[in-house]
Amino acid sequence: MGDYLGFFHELRAYLGIERNNTSHREKLISALGAALAIACVFWATQRALSAGLIDISTSFFIIASMGASAVLLFAVPHGALSQPWALVGGHLISALIGVICHKLIAHQTLAAGVAVGSAVAAMYYLRCIHPPGGATALTAVTGGDAVYQLGFNFLLVPIFTNVLLILLVAVLFNSLFSWRRYPVHLGRRAKPVVTAEPSDRETEITQEDFAAAIQEQDSFVDITAEGLTELLELAKQHAERNVVHPKEIIAGRCYSNGKLGRLWSVRQVVDESMEPPPVQDRVIYKVLAGDGSYDTGICLRDDFRRWARFEVTLRNGHWVKSAESIDEEHPD
Template sequence: MSDFLGIEFNWVSHLEKIISAIGGFIGIWLVIAISYSFVGHDAPLIVASMGASAVLVFAVPHGSLSQPWPLVGGHVISALIGITCFKLVPNAFLAAALAVSLAIAAMYYLRCLHPPGAATALTAVMGGNGIELLGYQFVITPVLLNAAVLLFVAIIVNYFFSWRRYPINFMRPQPTSPSSLPTQLDLSYQDLEYALKQIDSFIDITEYELAKIYALATQHAMKMSLQSSHTIKLGCYYSNGQYGNHWSIRQVIAESSANDQKKAMITYKIIIGQRRRQIESCTQEEFANWAQYEVYQDENSWRIYK
């Protein structure tokens, strides 16, 4: 039932939760004061979208949707689109729907996807007389000013806690030499859970998604290794890494050299998959593009060679 409802069990400490709440309090208190000074009684509509932003920048400070460009760019671009739709489209329902859809597309293409930005676009269309009188000034005051205040407060509040400094660039370690990194490790879900606990900050990804990312990255690295080093070896078995009926394993049974590496030929036997037991040929380059990784048979199962 918890999986169906999407209830995620995160391992964020009580201190982390309290810091997020305090940051949200400071940020929104300032946003309310600014908004009321510019649009008066229509301010609650503006504050609503900024409240959603506060959840992101204070509770998920390292999320991609929480970073400075999505925060500021998402709100400003969405506000600009919302005001434009309000002025050009007479029908309020159509203008509101168009504003939100265009804001989503614009944030995607400008790489500043920020969900609360869509609420800002909607507010620009249906926000009332106070926002209507401001016109395009609404983009600068209070939207840009509010986003800047949230950004400033997020930087200050998170700075005092080394594990959650904001923006994420302040947290990135120095590049590590690839030779010093462990390769081809078998990680369990327990290993990934442990790693997430040690970070002690809400991360919008589950251990299952993280395991899938690791598996795909490992698979890609092994494929690139095959393609770059031309390590297709005579007598060895290779798989295409597909699933179900598309899964296939081939054994290299003969090879011919050529001056041009792309023209070197390989003869292989299909061990598992469509056209099983048939013998076929292709160039070494074509085989490397097909192969995802080398495999070997262990008792009654096939395993990735590491």
């Protein structure tokens, strides 16, 4: 059984299937926001068409890539790929490149490839990476006569009008919920900054450290350096409240080493020797999650206690501190 579980664990890792930490409420809010945004863009542009304010084929008064933008703006409103410059710049630059490629490259297959590749490069250098921009560039090349007849007007209608409307809805809708702020900088301005004194820490990680680490990784990360430092600062404050180890190691319960990333691990004590301590007092454990998943081992109870940071329980698919652990950390 353990071999099968290990196989599926590895398969999930290769496929990139991660646990989702968002609540059902947040998922429903994201879905509602995306639905309202597309409906508003569709309705507003249709009204403009009816009034004769926009002269364009009705098949392209809203482009499909706006659906992808809606996913980012409402499901990941704090992500770097979702911010206003990424949205506006990504779509407009990609549309411009797509139109130019259509006009200059006669072979459509080649034009499509060059358009999307050039759009990716341009978005990188202009700091406005927005994945739906690739679809916008492709639409300019493969959209057919309704798009070709527009020429460079394609940038104004439908691209700019669509982008402006969905951006407006994103700002208004996300402002209805205190924990969702779009643009993300609105949340930073309203949030008081509370940090521990550097002298209270053995090693103080700085903004420059994060910038260097991101550069060393040499891959785009969908979180800003500021957002990453804020997240780590909150985690540090949470960890620094008290550093304790479980008073007792009890068979049947689960414990975490409290580490981050690949070093994190959760073990369950499945059996114990019950021999007199300290030499014979051993426990048998199984790794339930994280480093060494589905492995088993045996060690002295005291060694296990030093490894364990706190007791945990599985709740809604996520490992959280048990009530006993919280009481130990905050006895008052």
